Amino acid sequence: MSVAILAAEFLTRMAQNLQPDQPSASEQYLGEDMTTYIQWNNDRAREIIAAHALFDGAALPILHALQFEFGFIHEEAIPLIADALNLSRAEVHGIVTFYHDFRRDPAGRHVLKLCRAEACQSMNGTGVAQDLLATLGISWGETTPDGSLTVEGVYCLGLCACAPSALYDGEPIGRLTLDTLADVVREARAP
Numbered sequence: 228m229s230v231a232i233l234a235a236e237f238l239t240r241m242a243q244n245l246q247p248d249q250p251s252a253s254e255q256y257l258g259e260d261m262t263t264y265i266q267w268n269n270d271r272a273r274e275i276i277a278a279h280a281l282f283d284g285a286a287l288p289i290l291h292a293l294q295f296e297f298g299f300i301h302e303e304a305i306p307l308i309a310d311a312l313n314l315s316r317a318e319v320h321g322i323v324t325f326y327h328d329f330r331r332d333p334a335g336r337h338v339l340k341l342c343r344a345e346a347c348q349s350m351n352g353t354g355v356a357q358d359l360l361a362t363l364g365i366s367w368g369e370t371t372p373d374g375s376l377t378v379e380g381v382y383c384l385g386l387c388a389c390a391p392s393a394l395y396d397g398e399p400i401g402r403l404t405l406d407t408l409a410d411v412v413r414e415a416r417a418p
């Protein structure tokens with residue numbers, strides 16, 4: 228999760244007057260990556276938007292909930308959210324594009340998030356990640372042609388002691404090596 232989105236979450240928690248042990252409307256979706264997303268449909272999206280529209284700072288909880296359900300933020304979500312929150316389409320588009328956590332395209336069947344922050348960099352996280360991307364023939368944020376795996380960058384998972392670290396479908400993995408990642412790719416491609 229990016230620093231920017233953490234800051235936004237902090238402000239949302241303040242606005243919602245939440246206790247430390249209470250998850251905010253967005254936090255209930257964080258760190259979760261479903262491996263079976265449902266296909267985009269406007270009716271379900273409207274239900275999700277309506278269920279979150281009355282929260283303070285509703286845009287982020289809505290976007291997290293939509294991504295949790297569909298795996299990405301469909302272009303058609305922009306006008307639906309804008310209408311529900313009385314925002315311009317440009318404002319909603321600006322929020323979606325500002326936070327790298329929100330995908331604009333469908334994810335693969337599995338999602339691997341590799342930490343790109345300092346502690347992981349210093350333990351060869353960059354080298355391991357570049358080797359993986361080169362082997363898969365994709366760039367950051369892309370999905371393998373067979374649709375099995377999306378690889379995304381994140382900035383500190385709170386697992387610095389086990390650097391370099393990653394999340395695979397929401398499960399933490401520490402002390403990454405090329406062998407560990409080869410196992411992840413094999414598992415992702417398994418039928």
Ligand code: FES
Nearest residue numbers: 342347384386387
């Ligand atoms: S820097 Fe990678 S988990 Fe903290």
